[in-house]
Every structure is written in C-alpha cells, then in structure tokens.
Amino acid sequence: MMNGYGIKDGGEIFPVSLQFGGHKLCGSGRFSNVYCGQMIGPIKKEVAVKNVWSDTETRHLPTTQYPEVQILSEVFHPAISNLLYFYSRNANNKTIHCLVLDYLPSEMAKLRDQGVKFDVLDAKFYTFQLFCAISHLASKNIVHMDIKPQNVIMDRMKGLLKLADFGNARRLETSEKTGGAYQVTRFYRPPELLFGCEKFTPAIDIWSATCVAFELFANRVLFRGKDTKDQIMLITGVLGYPTDEDIKSMGVKRPRVARKEARGIETFTSKMLDPDMYEFMKSTLKIDPKKRKTAADVLKMSVFDVIKAVPRKKRSNGMEVPNVIGYTEMNHKRECIEVEPAPADIETTEKAEKESKSSSSHSTEEETRK
Numbered sequence: 001m002m003n004g005y006g007i008k009d010g011g012e013i014f015p016v017s018l019q020f021g022g023h024k025l026c027g028s029g030r031f032s033n034v035y036c037g038q039m040i041g042p043i044k045k046e047v048a049v050k051n052v053w054s055d056t057e058t059r060h061l062p063t064t065q066y067p068e069v070q071i072l073s074e075v076f077h078p079a080i081s082n083l084l085y086f087y088s089r090n091a092n093n094k095t096i097h098c099l100v101l102d103y104l105p106s107e108m109a110k111l112r113d114q115g116v117k118f119d120v121l122d123a124k125f126y127t128f129q130l131f132c133a134i135s136h137l138a139s140k141n142i143v144h145m146d147i148k149p150q151n152v153i154m155d156r157m158k159g160l161l162k163l164a165d166f167g168n169a170r171r172l173e174t175s176e177k178t179g180g181a182y183q184v185t186r187f188y189r190p191p192e193l194l195f196g197c198e199k200f201t202p203a204i205d206i207w208s209a210t211c212v213a214f215e216l217f218a219n220r221v222l223f224r225g226k227d228t229k230d231q232i233m234l235i236t237g238v239l240g241y242p243t244d245e246d247i248k249s250m251g252v253k254r255p256r257v258a259r260k261e262a263r264g265i266e267t268f269t270s271k272m273l274d275p276d277m278y279e280f281m282k283s284t285l286k287i288d289p290k291k292r293k294t295a296a297d298v299l300k301m302s303v304f305d306v307i308k309a310v311p312r313k314k315r316s317n318g319m320e321v322p323n324v325i326g327y328t329e330m331n332h333k334r335e336c337i338e339v340e341p342a343p344a345d346i347e348t349t350e351k352a353e354k355e356s357k358s359s360s361s362h363s364t365e366e367e368t369r370k
C-alpha cells in the first residue's frame with residue numbers, strides 16, 4: 001500500500017491508498033520509465049505507471065504541482081491516457097513523480113516498425129478517436145504539443161486508441177512562448193513553428209494529428225524532413241510558398257527557401273488514398289493555422305460516416321467497429337473511488353517503497369539513464 005492522490009470530477013484532488021500487483025517495463029522516454037501492471041486498489045485495473053525523474057526546474061515541485069499532473073487533472077476522455085492517480089517516490093534525494101494512467105498494450109510507432117498495416121476502415125476509426133481527443137483538449141484550452149506515433153497507444157484487437165504523454169502539453173492562455181522550431185517532433189511540426197511563430201494554438205495539434213492520420217492510411221511518414229530547412233521545403237513543395245496573407249497572419253518572417261507552386265497533396269502521396277481522406281487532409285494541412293479546420297469540425301466530415309453506420313460494420317478481424325460515437329461528447333464523467341488512506345499507511349508505504357525500489361531497481365536505472 002502507498003499513499004497517493006486521486007482526482008475528482010472537476011479536478012479537485014483527494015488522498016487515497018494505492019495498491020499494485022506485479023509490473024514490468026513497457027516503455028521509456030528521455031526522462032521517464034513507464035511500467036505496466038495490475039492495480040489492485042482502490043480499483044482493479046490494468047494500468048501504466050509513468051515514473052518521471054524531475055529536471056532542475058521541477059526538482060523541488062511536489063507531484064501535485066508537477067505540470068503534467070496539473071494538465072492531466074483537467075482532462076478526462078476515453079481517447080486519452082487519463083491520469084487516474086498519482087504519488088511520489090524519492091530516489092537519491094530527488095523526487096520521482098509517478099503517474100498512474102490508463103493503459104493500452106501497443107504503441108503506434110512500434111506497430112509501424114513491426115510492419116503492421118491498417119486497412120481503411122481501421123485507419124478511419126483510429127483517426128476519429130485521435131481527433132476526438134484533440135477536440136476534448138481544445139474544449140479545455142489545452143494543446144498537446146507532441147502528437148506523434150510514439151505517443152499514440154492502441155488496442156488493435158478492440159480497435160481502441162488513446163493519446164499519451166502530456167509532458168509538453170500547455171494551456172492556451174499561457175504567457176510562455178513556444179520556442180518555435182524546437183517544439184513538436186520535426187516530422188509532425190506545423191509550418192508556423194518551423195517559421196518561428198511563438199504562439200500556442202489548437203491548430204498545432206491539428207497539423208500533427210493529420211500527419212499521424214496519414215501514417216495510419218498510407219503507412220509512411222508524410223513529411224520526413226532531414227532538418228528544419230528540409231522540412232520547410234517538403235511542406236512548401238506540396239502546399240506552395242506561404243502567401244503574404246499567410247505570413248502576416250502567422251506574424252513570422254518569410255522562410256528562406258525556394259518559392260514553389262503548390263503541387264497538391266494528391267500528387268505527393270504516391271499511393272491513392274480514400275477520396276474523403278484527401279478532402280480531410282486538404283482542410284487541415286493549411287499553411288496558415290487560422291485556416292485549418294478545428295477538430296470538432298473534422299469529426300463531422302464524411303470521411304467518418306462509415307464508422308457511424310448502424311448496425312456497426314465488421315472489421316477484418318471479425319470484431320465490430322468500436323462504439324466511438326459517444327466520444328464526440330466532451331464532458332465525460334471521471335470515475336473516482338475515494339478510499340481514505342489508513343492511518344497505518346505511512347509505515348507500510350515506506351516498506352512498500354523500499355520493496356518496490358529493490359524489486360525494479362528504479363532509482364539505479366533512472367540515475368544511469370540521466
């Protein structure tokens with residue numbers, strides 16, 4: 001048992017005793033290890049526990065104030081790897097923030113590396129779920145800022161998708177600047193950031209999610225730039241050099257690359273895609289972020305009609321298309337079970353932490369990976 005916190009609907013946090021069964025490493029990032037395993041209490045559920053070791057800026061922050069925890073406390077949606085509980089550990093006098101999250105067994109990038117291909121029907125409902133997640137974020141004034149196949153987790157059997165890793169997410173009203181060309185992984189980085197725009201907008205996620213959707217349909221990266229300049233050349237080669245109006249709207253300097261006419265997305269994508277898919281991509285891959293369709297409008301496009309059909313279509317694996325219609329609802333109620341920590345918990349927590357450290361060697365691993 002260990003002491004942690006749960007989150008009520010509305011974002012308020014409450015103390016709770018947490019209990020886990022066995023776990024194994026299922027992923028890692030630059031500053032984290034992610035373990036998956038069984039949660040035993042207060043709910044029984046397969047979960048992912050993301051252990052983040054803090055950088056110099058967040059070293060002295062309690063986990064309640066850790067930015068990823070604060071952002072995730074505000075969101076709750078079936079297409080998001082929701083924060084269920086959180087707690088802290090100490091390793092070598094440093095705080096490790098531990099986030100208990102919804103778990104799905106596969107990562108889109110790994111599936112792609114294994115040569116897994118999605119048929120058009122599957123690609124459509126995965127894309128639908130991704131845009132539902134972004135639409136929910138936009139309704140909460142949050143931008144994810146790092147949508148890419150490594151941050152998209154899936155259950156291929158059931159056809160479910162969740163957006164993960166909110167480590168770069170920001171509130172739209174932040175006074176912070178994006179840092180332009182250094183935000184969002186290059187292949188998924190929208191033109192305005194490549195040109196140096198410093199504003200956080202939901203349109204950033206729309207661009208990145210469209211690039212991810214393209215990969216689901218076409219099974220290859222859309223714009224695979226070698227560096228920032230190459231990335232700009234690839235994009236302007238398809239969409240054309242930004243107009244004076246675009247430049248003014250983004251508030252950026254003209255990019256120093258050759259001026260090209262728009263070649264169009266159809267000629268660029270070697271394999272012919274579903275015609276509705278082109279309609280969708282043309283509405284979201286706009287140089288000027290203000291002209292991109294919003295996620296809420298994307299969800300109404302005819303490209304997704306087939307997944308709304310009743311009775312639900314059968315997939316190639318014999319299962320029905322997942323029932324994702326309710327996903328367009330933006331206010332999903334957080335289920336939370338409040339179990340106050342028992343008074344004896346402090347002692348047991350320390351014991352459990354010692355056991356957990358020695359069984360998984362978290363601290364050694366984390367220190368080595370730094």
Ligand SMILES: Nc1ncnc2c1ncn2[C@@H]1O[C@H](COP(=O)(O)OP(=O)(O)OP(=O)(O)O)[C@@H](O)[C@H]1O
Binds near residue numbers: 036048101105
């Ligand atoms: N909820 C989850 N369920 C299953 N696997 C997950 C989950 N969250 C993360 N992972 C796996 O762990 C990996 C690392 O997680 P995450 O991207 O959140 O860490 P990070 O340290 O923020 O990464 P980065 O280096 O990109 O900043 C993911 O790519 C994914 O494979």
